[in-house]
Amino acid sequence: MWKLVQFAASNVSRSRRFSTAIPGPCIVHKRGADILHDPWFNKDTGFPLTERDRLGLRGLLPPRVISFEQQYARFMDSYHSLENNTKGQPDKVVSLAKWRILNRLHDRNETLYYRALIDNIKDFAPVIYTPTVGLVCQNYSGLFRRPRGMYFSAKDKGEMMSMIYNWPGQQVDMIVLTDGSRILGLGDLGVQGIGIPIGKLDMYVAAAGINPQRVLPVMLDVGTNNQKLLKDRLYLGLRQPRLEGEEYLSIVDEFMEAVYTRWPKAVVQFEDFQMKWAFETLQRYRKRFCMFNDDIQGTAGVALAGLLGTVRAQGRPLSNFVNQKIVVVGAGSAGLGVLNMAVQALSRMEGNTETAAKSQFFLIDKNGLVTTERIDLDPAAAPFAKDAKDIEGLREGAGLLEVVKNVKPDVLLGLSGVGGVFSEEVLKAMRQSDSTKPAIFAMSNPTMNAECTADDAFKHAGENIVFASGSPFENVDLGNGKVGHVNQANNMYLFPGIGLGALVSGARFITDGMLQAASECLASYMTDEDIQKGILYPSINNIRHLTAEVGGAVLRAAVAEDLAEGHGDVGPREFMNMSKEETVEYVKQNMWYPVYSPLVHEK
């Protein structure tokens, strides 16, 4: 019998803000000052006197015991003072100051840090995640104080199987891995890219309730081709050009073998790999390990949900998706991931073939419109290259403005990494769109790399557009009390649920069916009323709730494909007997929530 009732009883307090129920004990093998210096166990001034006695802490702290609520209020006060004190200073200075204060708390007291993050996710996500995380990566060598996560370098070849045991945590559930080769739209940042796995895993804890003791950010340092970094005397990574070919793959292979030898049930998310390695590693590992590529697959699911939302926003049935003309700007891992998933979804729709589905899309890269006449056509882009006969009035390499004027698309979707590429002329050309409610998705990150700003989109393309961006922008005041809603089309709406669903189902692999289920769950999360207002994605304040739903959908898809091997005490048979609601409840009960647990010392 599976243990829903038992889970429910032991976790009943989790949804309350400051619970009065007593959480279960936590075993600690340290004593005294070592506990104060371990952010996982540290409660700062919050250690009760009895615990101070038990753990050898008496005299190591000021005598007064401060409650969790008071500590929380004190931290928020200092955060708000910092906001006041930095008013008027350059954005970069303010963003880094905010990141520093949060990072210091993260380094000192994880329970308080994650509670603050969960309760203030709308304000804090832009600090610990996109866009500030980009700035942090750019300045990493200067900001570095203490390590977080693991670093495997080309110099560690042959050692990884033993190195993996240097990680102090007994169990690891979620790993986010990068080689730093394409950090957001900022290019190759080498070892400094470690900030991305750290930020993504913070979102895993906040949104998916992954236990922070069981997450592992990883940097695979195979060198960098960033000349500026190679010349920087403070650069902390390997000073050598990136490994290529088999040499590169052998490093990734060795890492993956080491991880799955120690933690066979872990989920690995590949993040911000340059395109060739993003696709290659996905193909190489997806049928061997429980892994996915967030930039290809997570992004695709979020974009597809947005495209379906756009159809609904036009007041049309979803079946009308087959009539949408969509211009995708950027033929990289993200752009092609979106195209592949959208075409899969379209070809499942009644009466639509894959060829017909492809005809709806126009793909543009740095050399313009991609056609079959392209010399050195990238094989990954080839399925979406246009035949000359299908693009009357257009030609190979046609520019974005020309394409938009000619095609009059319903949707203009940017994943190019190039800030401002949706120029005033391009946005104005979208006014001639055949759609009653044209959509503009400026999905590149961070903010400077967005294809256009929200203000410019509403100003030039018109007030009746639907707008989404990868990095957050404020809603736009359109005057007369009207508001242009800004959606954040960021893979953060899906990757936490994909990882969580895979983990708690004990899925062997992450399949297209599971990813499709995640995307459909996000698409159907919004009400018609929201969609009519141009709101395609939930508020980030609801991300924990959404993630539980997505996790449930992924779990059910894994069960349907007979890939769910179970998790903890719950086996595959129990999953099969769960209703939809029960799967979501089960997922929720597996979500960690930050409260101080009584510490019990064990030698």
Ligand SMILES: NC(=O)c1ccc[n+]([C@@H]2O[C@H](COP(=O)([O-])OP(=O)(O)OC[C@H]3O[C@@H](n4cnc5c(N)ncnc54)[C@H](O)[C@@H]3O)[C@@H](O)[C@H]2O)c1
């Ligand atoms: N919002 C999200 O959730 C999300 C997810 C993944 C990636 N992204 C963003 O998407 C961007 C691209 O990521 P990627 O992994 O696909 O990168 P990539 O380097 O693999 O691909 C970039 C593509 O853009 C094209 N391009 C470059 N300049 C162009 C121009 N002037 N006009 C048209 N196309 C141009 C390139 O030819 C290439 O095809 C990054 O900024 C990244 O931050 C956002």
Ligand SMILES: O=C(O)C[C@H](O)C(=O)O
């Ligand atoms: O990191 C993000 O904010 C989204 C995405 O994974 C990206 O690479 O831009």
Ligand SMILES: [Mg+2]
């Ligand atoms: Mg990414």
